[in-house]
Amino acid sequence: MASLYIHDINEPLAQTYLKASKEEQLKIKRIVEEALTRCMQTPPASFKRRLLQKGSQTPFKPFKAVKMKGKGPSALEMVIQGRESV
Numbered sequence: 001m002a003s004l005y006i007h008d009i010n011e012p013l014a015q016t017y018l019k020a021s022k023e024e025q026l027k028i029k030r031i032v033e034e035a036l037t038r039c040m041q042t043p044p045a046s047f048k049r050r051l052l053q054k055g056s057q058t059p060f061k062p063f064k065a066v067k068m069k070g071k072g073p074s075a076l077e078m079v080i081q082g083r084e085s086v
Contacts, residue, residue, distance in 0.1 A: 013028075013032075016028065017029075
């Protein structure tokens with residue numbers, strides 16, 4: 001959690017904090033700490049935005065599998081044969 005120091009905040013808020021009761025000081029401290037933690041958090045960058053920045057003007061197209069037609073072993077059979085030959 002963020003720490004609150006009097007020299008980190010402006011003069012009117014510091015005067016209000018010093019003149020307040022203990023309960024009011026705790027409320028002021030909690031409000032300022034929440035504001036500080038919200039300011040420190042950065043929103044996560046979207047994945048699509050990074051793709052646009054690293055790639056070209058359009059996002060990368062998803063991979064499309066090749067359809068095999070004709071006689072011969074299927075792709076699965078070819079993979080199995082390749083594993084057995086190693």
